[in-house]
Amino acid sequence: MSFMIPPRRSLRDVFPYQPGKSIASVQRELGLKSVIKLASNENPLGPSPRAAAAYRRQEKLLALYPEGSSPELRAALARFHRVEAESVIVGNGSDELIRLLCEAFVEPEDEVVVSQHAFIRFKQQAAMMGARVIEVPMTDWTHDLELMAKAASPRTKLVFVANPNNPTGTYNTQEEVSALLAAVPKTALVVLDEAYWHYAQSIPGYPKSLPDLVRAHENLMVLRTFSKAYGLAGLRVGYGVGDPELIGWLDRIRMPFNANLPAQVACVEALKDAAFVKRAVALNETQRALVARAMSDLGFGVGESATNFVFARSPVPGRELFKALLRQGVIVRPLDEYGLSSHVRVSTGTPAQNKTLLKALQQVLAVPA
Ligand SMILES: Cc1ncc(COP(=O)(O)O)c(C=O)c1O
Structure with a gap:
């Protein structure tokens, strides 16, 4: 038996949206306990x-x-x-x-x-x-x-x-x-x-x-x-x-x-x-600048950002970096679906999350601490 009903013509080339990888899936797949997600531009302070x-x-x-x-x-x-x-x-x-x-x-x-x-x-x-x-x-x-x-x-x-x-x-x-x-x-x-x-x-x-x-x-x-x-x-x-x-x-x-x-x-x-939003925006401002500077020092080409993430050209292909960081328990976003296989997107985290990210980047890129 096989399915015989064609979908609408305009759906034939449609590809599904690839959301950021979830913490639970990385924990399951790699057997890791501690995983941080910097892949979907969420608020690291949690909800209002x-x-x-x-x-x-x-x-x-x-x-x-x-x-x-x-x-x-x-x-x-x-x-x-x-x-x-x-x-x-x-x-x-x-x-x-x-x-x-x-x-x-x-x-x-x-x-x-x-x-x-x-x-x-x-x-x-x-x-x-x-x-x-x-x-x-x-x-x-x-x-x-x-x-x-x-x-x-x-x-x-x-x-x-x-x-x-x-x-x-x-x-x-x-x-x-x-x-x-x-x-x-x-x-x-x-x-x-x-x-x-x-x-x-x-x-x-x-x-x-x-x-x-x-x-x-x-x-x-x-x-x-x-x-x-x-x-x-x-x-x-x-x-x-x-x-x-x-x-x-x-x-x-x-x-x-x-x-x-x-x-x-x-x-x-x-x-x-408003107080929560103000705190979130202020945290983002300082932490994004800190991550951007550190990534630039590690050899990334970091663009100016008006958002809660850093967009950067990676010294190694984006997907390779993504996979290597996953093994360190850090989820970032590769950008192949955007035709940007050399780039990654990294959401701003809390100070502790960003410290973990930068340590993982040093490890993955084999940069002496
Ligand atoms: C530019 C842009 N528009 C819309 C959305 C969708 O946001 P929502 O969670 O409201 O569906 C996103 C989500 O990341 C986004 O980056």
Whole structure:
């Protein structure tokens, strides 16, 4: 017997997303007790304590369905960003919103413009809809928004810009983003994915997207997430802010209960936990600089990063380094799927985790301590 039903044509070349390797799988496979994960840009401080406390309080309500449209979280986000609640949608991670955008707007053969080495989910998701994905070269490891604007045509439905970008860690300025918005046809939606916003927002010239740019451009959607600075990657909550008409379409096609009950409640509290976010951002700032300097001393080509990770050219092939570090109980991210086989991405850890990382790197590269 063999399975005879072909999937949709546009799915035939689809390759699955490769998430960072989990601690449990490394422990299982290599028989290691102590493993640290610096592979998925999570918050090394753990979850926002306010959010975690709210999460625990939901236990008694787990038998009930949540409210499907996350009304309280939506309202809290609207207040937080000084926009209308109708301009906000909550997703099962911002990842779900990337999917919904493609499902809502991309017909087979429509064009979707992305940058080379941009967050890979953009092109994966667009390809699933049968889009023609136009990949525009980077300049200095940064999205070239001028070239991306030139690549946009009347057939273009979506232009994805991760700002800052994962995995390169680079960002685009307000001036560049505004020029892109002025140049693309109004029939193309610009999606500004600001998953790492907290780590970049204080950089001079970094865009003020919420509420300013979104209010000024009906063809702009901004995505943010609770997975990074709030430390809630496991809850799976992201959100988007854009024109109410656009939000209405996404709302119509999302899963009826896409954000679960404890997630909705915990994220309302996370928004109030400015002290935790401040601590996370400050820790990232000092520790990322320390790791970047040490890796540079070890022979890595380290780029500037506006995020909570270091992007670096490795002195040995990325996958070899990844495997050797695994044996030392340290998980980093090789970047072959991005066409970057000489590079690795290393998330900022706690001081203790970073010490372990640097010791493991010395060992693997056989550098005398
Ligand atoms: C640029 C970018 N966008 C979106 C996401 C997805 O985040 P979420 O956990 O909200 O789905 C990530 C996750 O690493 C990311 O790096």
